[in-house]
Amino acid sequence: MAEANDPLALFDSWFDEARSSEPELPEAMAVATSTPDGQPSVRMVLLKSHGPDGFVFFTNYASRKGEEIAANPNLALLFHWKSLRRQVRIEGNAQEVGVEEADAYFATRSRYSQLGAWASDQSRPLPDRATFEARYEEMKHKFEGQEVPRPPYWSGFRVVPEHFEFWTDMPHRLHERRVFTRSGGGWTQGLLYP
Template sequence: MSIADIRKDYRLHALSEADVADDPIVQFTAWFNEAVKAEVVEPNAMCLATATPDAYPSARIVLLKGVDARGFVFYTDYRSRKGSELADNPCASLCFFWAELERQVRINGAVQRVSRTESDEYFQSRPLPSRIGAWTSSQSSVLSSREVLEAQLAENAQRFAGGPVPLPAHWGGFRVVPDEIEFWQGRASRLHDRIQFRREAGQWVKRRLSP
């Protein structure tokens, strides 16, 4: 079978304007909870797209760690490629795809760092090996071998043995503050339902987009 022959017709659900809450964060939370209930694998996994100031893009999968009226939060090494790109060009796009529900959510907006207090609260909730790992990896930098990384891990495990693991200065959260959120529901014959919210004059405006 060729790649071009791989296809799936979507028929599980429909999405009308009347089905969608007037607040897109409320709607996102409802869909997210349905994804959890449906036992979607890693429902908080999302594609994060960033770009350099001269518009060269990059994308990767990260995990959503918080959402509220302020926006969508994830955590990373600020020295990483995404961290560097967001420092120079603080805008991003997120995309969730919940295949089991034939749904997608796209989010665009400005990006800001979360407070150190908020970052520390999340950091201290992580498993101990993950906290030590944040001290071990200089994310996105060139690594000569796996053995070097494992040696650094062993050194840090000894360093923090029996004591607290503080939040590294190079590590913390980003918040994507949305100005556009689109809810996509797969439909038959590729005539999908797309309901878009755009922030206009401080208010969310809802509209249907052509598939």
């Protein structure tokens, strides 16, 4: 079985199971970053694609997470699939996706989300909801009758994994923890105590 020695194949197998058993958003993942002085920060985002080259999500580069990743590209991802009693932790380095990939994904978003990306100063203080709603209406008028282009500050990150942990809930808290760490052109693997 190929997945036994390949964390990417094992992730694919678990993710496929989660898609059929997890009631909502099996692609939801926590992204943990840190400020330059080491203050941790975590939030939920949606995985938009993944493969041998990494795990991709999109955001406003001027958001808190975008700025933290720019200052320190080392981050962690966490998938928790309660229905399967499993979780996957991934640690790695974030790299910006290319312009073509960002444009292609942005074009698949709903028009509402596209306009929202233009209207929002993500993570910045907002005096009141009406201010944001007014900015959204301005963007609706600005782009009326035309396609909404991707804002230059909105793009994606690809997390290139260096470490995986596959956690399986077991009776009596005797959980199974399999780890894979990148080593040269392959992966070394082992177990951790629960």
